[in-house]
Amino acid sequence: MHIQRIRRILATTAALACLATLPACEGGADAAPPAAPPSAPPEGPLTEAQRYVRQYGSCEELSTAPDDPRLAADEITKAGEWSVTARGVCSDKPEHGEIVLSVPSDMREFQTRYKQYVMDRIAGGDGAYGLNSRILVGKGFVATPTRTKTALALVRSELRVLTCNPTAPVPKGYKREAALVEGCQLSDFVGSTDGSGSPNLETPQDPGAGATEKPGQPKTGSLGLARAGGIAELRKLVGSSLRECEEHFSTDPEAVAVESIDYQPVVKGKALDWGITGRALCGRPAGAQRAVNLSWLDTVGDMGKLQTKAKAAQLAELKEAGKLRATTSLLLVGENIAVETNDPDARFGLYQQQFLYLNCAPGFSAPSGYRLEKAQVEGCVLTNYEPEHPVR
Structure with a gap:
């Protein structure tokens, strides 16, 4: 009896092993296939x-x-x-x-x-x-x-x-x-915000290089940019777009040099190294509380130098983070002035006042209906189109 019991156990074990490893044992193609998972849908x-x-x-x-x-x-x-x-x-x-x-x-x-x-x-x-x-x-x-x-x-x-x-x-x-x-x-183009999608190998469109397919864009020169005679005039010019400039405004170097975790300027270090001749801060710097609505106003003596430095900073951040951080200000330029702000609503108002955003992102282009003009630095354009905040 003991030997028979062992034989029965061995036979059962062999049968289980066969079922676990082979589609069929001894029965060949006539054996039943393994059952489908309970949640698998029927053919269709x-x-x-x-x-x-x-x-x-x-x-x-x-x-x-x-x-x-x-x-x-x-x-x-x-x-x-x-x-x-x-x-x-x-x-x-x-x-x-x-x-x-x-x-x-x-x-x-x-x-x-x-x-x-x-x-x-x-x-x-x-x-x-x-x-x-x-x-x-x-x-x-x-x-x-x-x-x-x-x-x-x-x-x-x-x-x-x-x-x-x-x-x-x-x-x-x-x-x-x-x-x-x-x-x-x-x-078959897969867009992404982090650069992991389909590559965009187009270079920024340059209206100064020849004919443009965008109606209303100049082949050379500009449709017109904002200008001001100094910081005081610039403050007055942007007052309707940057409300904080009316009550919270300073040209004190220590105040202007303030940075915040929520508001990062474009210009860092010595302003003269960026071609800037005058600089002011709008908004409330951090004290006991967090900073509120910081933006920077600039009068520019060398626009080419400013755009060259801004391009390098922009490309460095794009390389590091894959996109510009929401806390980073965008540089909006006029003829001899500039504004740095990360407030989309403020930028919308500034675009109406003939400021344009310096965009140096590889492959950038703007849809028909937006302004797109030649920048003073190769590989960048001036535009009022922001993919993350399209004007409606």
């Missing part, structure tokens, strides 16, 4: 979309469960909305992200609803929403990856990025196709 449009995506990236553990926590990666729509009849999510394991898959019954309706969503976000104050869209449209389905690297892999297929923000760029060298709704476009 979603699994077809998954198979397509997996040709270009990772899309594992597809689930259609509405309470799957991975679906939180894309909350702009749900099954039953925007004509979406099926919706699921899979894991993008190499990139530690997710890909949401949606199957609309009417792709035009889906794109129309997405455009309206983008317009509503812009109208609500988020002017940059949709510039770095991750809505990738395919034939019969939409993929929304959470990782930029995954989006770059997927646009090598026939999937195309849907962008409906009117200022979203598609640089030269990338495919551009008409979307199903006016005001949107499809492309």
Whole structure:
């Protein structure tokens, strides 16, 4: 009896080992395949979309469960909305992200609803929403990856990025196709704020180099820039845009040299080294409390020197952080004056007063309707267009 019991145990162990390691044992092709995971959806449009995506990236553990926590990666729509009849999510394991898959019954309706969503976000104050869209449209389905690297892999297929923000760029060298709704476009350009998206190899447009495709832009010279006869005149000129200059204004060198964690000037060190002849501070420097609304006013004796130094500082920050920090002031210049401020609302007013922003970001271009003029330093332009704060 003891020997028979041992034989039964050995036989059971061998059978379990066989099931764990082989698709079939002794029964060959007639043996039953392993069961699918409980949450795996049945064959249909979603699994077809998954198979397509997996040709270009990772899309594992597809689930259609509405309470799957991975679906939180894309909350702009749900099954039953925007004509979406099926919706699921899979894991993008190499990139530690997710890909949401949606199957609309009417792709035009889906794109129309997405455009309206983008317009509503812009109208609500988020002017940059949709510039770095991750809505990738395919034939019969939409993929929304959470990782930029995954989006770059997927646009090598026939999937195309849907962008409906009117200022979203598609640089030269990338495919551009008409979307199903006016005001949107499809492309294989993946935008990003940290430089990890598709490379933009265009150089800043230089209206001084020849003909321009932008109506109203000068081939040479300028459409006109602000000027002032001194600091007092400059203070009066910008008073409507920089309200703090009316009551909180100082030319004291110690006050002007103040920096704050919330407000970083462009000009640092000796002002004369930047070509600046006069300098003032608007706003309330930090005392017992944090600083409030700091901006700097400059009269400029050598605009070329100022722009050269500002370019170097701007490129250094772009290299270090991938973008300009929100606390960093932008340099807005006139003919012989400049203003440094990180307040988008103040800059909007200054643009109306004929100041322009010195932008030295590689690949920068401005949409039609914005000013774009030649700077005094190569590789930079003067503009009133800010991708993060487009004028509406």
